[in-house]
Amino acid sequence: MKYLLFVTSALVCASPAHAQTAPWPADPGALQLTERTPVGTEITVLATGNRLDIGKAGQPVSVIGLDEIQSIQGPDVTRVLERIPGVTLTRAGGPGGNTSLFVRGANSQQLLVLVDGLRVADVAAPGGGYDFGNLTMGGLARAELLRGSNSVVWGSEAIGGVLALTSRELHGVEATAEYGSRDSFDGQVTAGLAGDTYGVTLSGGHVRTDGVSQAAVGTERDGFRQSRANGRARWELTSGLTASLVGRYTQGTLEIDGYPAPAFTFADTPEYQKTRELAGRAGLAWTSSSFDLDAGYQVYDMRRRYYDPTISSEPTSENQGQSRRAELRGAWRAFDDLRLDFGADREWSRIDIADGRRKATLSSAHALLGWYSDTVTLAGGIRHNDHSRFGGKWTLGANASVTLAEGWRARASYGEGFKTPTLYQLFSEYGNEALQPEQSRSYDAGIEYGDRNAPLHFSATAFRRDSRDLIDYVSCFSSSSPICDDGRFGFYDNVGRARASGLEAEFGAAISNVLRARAAYTYVKTTNRTAGDFNEGNDLARRPRHALTVSADWTPALSGALTGLAIGADVRLVGDSFDNAANTTRLDGFVLGTLRASMPIGEHLEVFGRIENLTNARYNVLGGFGTPGRSAFAGLRARL
Numbered sequence: 001m002k003y004l005l006f007v008t009s010a011l012v013c014a015s016p017a018h019a020q021t022a023p024w025p026a027d028p029g030a031l032q033l034t035e036r037t038p039v040g041t042e043i044t045v046l047a048t049g050n051r052l053d054i055g056k057a058g059q060p061v062s063v064i065g066l067d068e069i070q071s072i073q074g075p076d077v078t079r080v081l082e083r084i085p086g087v088t089l090t091r092a093g094g095p096g097g098n099t100s101l102f103v104r105g106a107n108s109q110q111l112l113v114l115v116d117g118l119r120v121a122d123v124a125a126p127g128g129g130y131d132f133g134n135l136t137m138g139g140l141a142r143a144e145l146l147r148g149s150n151s152v153v154w155g156s157e158a159i160g161g162v163l164a165l166t167s168r169e170l171h172g173v174e175a176t177a178e179y180g181s182r183d184s185f186d187g188q189v190t191a192g193l194a195g196d197t198y199g200v201t202l203s204g205g206h207v208r209t210d211g212v213s214q215a216a217v218g219t220e221r222d223g224f225r226q227s228r229a230n231g232r233a234r235w236e237l238t239s240g241l242t243a244s245l246v247g248r249y250t251q252g253t254l255e256i257d258g259y260p261a262p263a264f265t266f267a268d269t270p271e272y273q274k275t276r277e278l279a280g281r282a283g284l285a286w287t288s289s290s291f292d293l294d295a296g297y298q299v300y301d302m303r304r305r306y307y308d309p310t311i312s313s314e315p316t317s318e319n320q321g322q323s324r325r326a327e328l329r330g331a332w333r334a335f336d337d338l339r340l341d342f343g344a345d346r347e348w349s350r351i352d353i354a355d356g357r358r359k360a361t362l363s364s365a366h367a368l369l370g371w372y373s374d375t376v377t378l379a380g381g382i383r384h385n386d387h388s389r390f391g392g393k394w395t396l397g398a399n400a401s402v403t404l405a406e407g408w409r410a411r412a413s414y415g416e417g418f419k420t421p422t423l424y425q426l427f428s429e430y431g432n433e434a435l436q437p438e439q440s441r442s443y444d445a446g447i448e449y450g451d452r453n454a455p456l457h458f459s460a461t462a463f464r465r466d467s468r469d470l471i472d473y474v475s476c477f478s479s480s481s482p483i484c485d486d487g488r489f490g491f492y493d494n495v496g497r498a499r500a501s502g503l504e505a506e507f508g509a510a511i512s513n514v515l516r517a518r519a520a521y522t523y524v525k526t527t528n529r530t531a532g533d534f535n536e537g538n539d540l541a542r543r544p545r546h547a548l549t550v551s552a553d554w555t556p557a558l559s560g561a562l563t564g565l566a567i568g569a570d571v572r573l574v575g576d577s578f579d580n581a582a583n584t585t586r587l588d589g590f591v592l593g594t595l596r597a598s599m600p601i602g603e604h605l606e607v608f609g610r611i612e613n614l615t616n617a618r619y620n621v622l623g624g625f626g627t628p629g630r631s632a633f634a635g636l637r638a639r640l
Contacts (some may be wrong), residue, residue, distance in 0.1 A: 042451050046146035046162050047399075048341040048368055048379070049153045050292060050331040054451055056377045058399025059150065059413045060086075060444065060461050060504070062452055064143040066168070071553060071568055073596055073610050074178065074633060075136040075186040075207050077143075077165070082572055085461075085504035085520040086147045086161075088547050090622045091133065093214035095184075095207075096224025096254045097625070099132040103147055104463055105500035105526035105543045106160025107470075110419060110438070114164045116232060116246045118279045121157055122302045123349045124321025126430075126473075126492075128157070128422040134250055134275060138176075138188040138205040138228060141168040147504070149417035149442035149465065152381040152397035155345070155364050159417030159440045159467065167230060168192075169199045178608075178635025182221065182628075184209035186635075197236035204229040215257040216626045218268035226252030244283040251276050258308070266624050270310065276303045293330040299323075321351040321423070341368040341381075351423040358427040361388040362420065368397075375403040387420050390437055404447075412445040417467075425471055425492040432483060432492045440467040446504075457508040463501065466529075470496040496530040498540060517552045528581065538583045542622065546575030546589070564600040569593070579623035590619035609634035 047057035054061055062084045072079055078099060081087050090108075092098040100108030109129030113120050120130050144164040151158045170192040177187040185208050192201030206227045214222040228250045236242045251274075258269040283296035301322045305315040327345035334340065344365040351358055368381030380398040387393070399413035417440035426433055446461030472495045476484035483491050502524035510516050526540035539545075553568040572592045579585040596610035609632070616630040 042453060044144060044146075046144055046150070046164060047153075048331070048339075048370065049329050049343060050341050052372070055409065056372045056401060058377060058379060058401045058411045059146055059148055059415075060411070060446060060459070061144065061146045062506070065453060066141045069137060069140055069143070070637075071566065071596070071598070072137075072570075073598075073608055073635070074612075075138060077135050077137045077140065078132060079570075079594075080137065080140075080143055081145070081163075082547075082549050083518065083520055083551065083570075084143075084145050085506050085522045086524070087145070087522070088544055088574065089132070090542050091625070091627075092622055093222060093256075093625050094182075094211040094224070094628050095209050096133050096211070096226065096252065097214060097222075097256075100129065101132055101163070102543060103145070103160040103163075104465060104502065104504075104522075105524045105540060106440075106465065106467075109422075110157065110159035110417070110440075112154050112157040112162045114162070115248060115279075116165070116167055116230070116281070117283070117296070118246060118248060118281050118298055118300060119323070119325060120277075120279065120300060121323070122321060123300075123323050123423060124302055124304070124319040124351045126422065126424045126428075127471075128424070133224075133254070134226070134252065134277060135165075136186070136205070136207055136226070136228065138186070138207075139167040139190050139203040139230060140165060142166040147461075148413060148444050148463065149415035149440050150397060151385075151395045151416055151418045152366055152383045153341070153343075153368060155366075155383065155385060156362060156419050156437075159419055159438065159442075159465075167201070167203065167232065169194055169201050169232065169234075171195075171199075173640040174637065176635060176637045178633050180633030181631035182210040182212070184631075184633065198234065200231070200233045202229075202231040211255065212626045212628050213257065213268065214255070214625060215266045215268060216620070216624055217266070218257055218626070220257075220268040222255035222257060224252065224254050226250060240287050242285045242287070244281075244285065246281045246283075248279040249277065269308070271306065271308045273307070274305045277301070290333045291330070293328070295328050296326075298325045298327075300325075319351070319424075321349065323347055323349040337371055337373045339370050339372060341370070342366065349423060351427070353424075353428055358423050359388075360420075360423060360426075362386070377401040385418060385420075387437075389426070390420060393418055393437065407449050408447070410445075410447045413443070415442045416440065417442060417465075421471055421492070429488065430473065430491050435471060435492060436469050436494050438467065438469050438471055438494075440465055442466075452506065452508060454508075455510040457506065459504075459506045461504045463504065465500045466497070467499075468497045469494040470498060472496060496528060496533065498526060499529050500524055500526045500540075500543075502545075514555050514557060515552065517550070519548065519550045521548045522546070535581045535583070538581060539578055541579060541581050542577055542587070544575040544577040544587075544589065546573070548573040562599065566598050568596045570596075574621075579620075585623055587620050587623060590617055591615070592617055592619070604639050606637040606639075607635070608637065 042054040044054045044061045086104045088102045109127030113130040147161045171194040173191045175189045188205035190203040208225040210221045211223045230248045233245045255272045279300040281298035285294040303320040306317045308316045325347045329343035332340045346363045363386045366383035370379030383395045385393045395416040397415040401411040403409045419438040421435040442465040444463035448459035450457040474493045475490045505521045508518045526543040528535045551570045555566045575589040577587045593614040598608035600606045612631045
């Protein structure tokens with residue numbers, strides 16, 4: 001029964017002078033980026049795979065930096081990502097529960113996620129997507145999201161977009177600890193040394209909480225505990241040649257609910273899961289005035305074990321998968337404004353299932369030619385993917401940006417997406433070896449003023465994405481397919497077409513020297529367009545049409561003991577959605593508010609605190625799963 005819950009959840013989710021933050025050199029493979037870049041020169045790597053002024057990107061890219069991340073507080077990284085337009089999420093219960101991110105209504109498995117340049121797709125999970133319940137904000141310095149299909153540069157999984165999360169490089173020591181509701185604790189220590197030609201940063205932390213009942217009808221709290229460690233290093237071997245190393249480790253335990261007999265309905269049970277994540281990347285980058293080249297090799301390993309103490313002290317089921325990836329990426333600046341971005345990679349993936357180990361390989365190469373002047377940018381590219389089971393596939397993409405007036409620009413893009421079936425979808429007890437890759441075409445056009453971190457920023461983008469050959473789980477109780485003849489309960493199949501269209505808007509302003517406000521709004525209509533399907537014309541499940549995040553930060557000019565006081569507030573509004581494909585079960589919209597504050601104490605200490613779900617709202621993002629009520633937290637940050 002616990003394994004059934006895992007499958008269900010996965011389908012559902014488809015400073016003082018002594019402590020300084022130092023920039024990383026250009027290393028596109030490891031996404032080693034400057035944490036604080038002056039306004040007007042914000043850099044992105046997601047548009048081309050190499051460093052590019054964000055004002056020249058023809059695709060919508062949002063960047064959240066270190067100062068904003070620390071002002072948000074707490075270990076929950078989704079509270080950072082909800083500030084970006086196009087983003088909604090589901091979570092199976094409280095902190096640590098299976099958490100999925102939907103960008104412009106795309107399945108969560110269609111978002112490519114990179115953490116310090118590491119691709120963290122879980123190849124053992126049914127859909128291969130990343131579970132954000134395993135990720136905390138500890139050590140996070142930057143969040144960068146590109147919205148829209150971009151498989152030309154990033155390959156498989158990039159149908160909905162690309163999310164890059166980058167940790168800090170620190171010269172000094174910083175420690176943070178907070179405690180709050182439901183006996184929740186989060187602690188983090190980061191220490192490092194950095195200079196012009198070298199940098200080493202190590203970070204470790206632990207989070208725990210008694211949580212809430214995963215089953216909304218339950219009364220027993222389901223807790224979460226996780227220990228984490230990560231590190232990164234760089235060394236300039238010679239002028240222009242830099243070696244880098246990134247490592248990541250997490251180990252956690254999450255209490256979960258199941259389907260106890262005799263009712264077999266979702267309720268309190270003593271079951272739990274243990275998760276171990278291990279990843280590393282080594283890279284070598286060459287940078288010159290006209291040519292950049294980066295080579296890297298990474299390993300990502302994820303293991304989940306499920307336990308039911310009423311049956312055995314041993315795991316009742318286990319999922320383990322590993323991917324290894326070799327990549328080469330570069331940029332050639334032929335003339336001042338003409339540039340060629342290119343790359344090639346090969347990925348080996350495997351999973352261990354009941355009847356043995358299954359493997360696949362994916363090889364790719366791409367080229368993107370662009371003209372990047374101060375007033376006009378034009379870029380177009382092509383990628384070829386060669387999968388060991390599906391053969392070759394070409395994808396195309398193009399984008400443009402035009403400066404209309406000082407600070408104003410218009411942009412537009414077209415991108416094709418391509419995602420191969422996961423090994424689980426092919427070979428598990430629910431597998432189907434006849435599956436074909438999912439594909440998409442994405443269009444958007446927008447206008448913007450300034451960048452997100454400028455004193456004044458505005459952007460509006462209209463978008464549409466058409467997807468076909470979508471993979472979904474099909475119950476044998478509702479299908480007469482011959483694949484059910486072996487007595488299985490269900491299987492994966494290419495069952496659908498869908499369209500997502502809508503509008504994103506973002507606004508930010510420094511209203512005065514002491515007050516800044518931001519707002520991010522998304523309207524998205526997702527429609528099942530599968531001809532003849534029983535649910536044709538229905539909204540896709542758990543995709544609210546409206547989502548809005550508004551935040552304000554006030555730093556009054558006070559003196560004495562209150563010098564440096566900062567007060568902030570966030571409001572998140574989410575509209576109604578449906579919990580099922582048939583659109584028969586509605587999830588009501590909700591409003592959540594957070595109040596937060598921080599204040600330095602002397603040169604090296606800072607106290608902070610917040611109240612989440614200020615009005616104690618009762619809400620659901622996933623039918624049948626519990627959510628936290630009003631919660632209060634307080635903490636201390638020390639810098640040396």
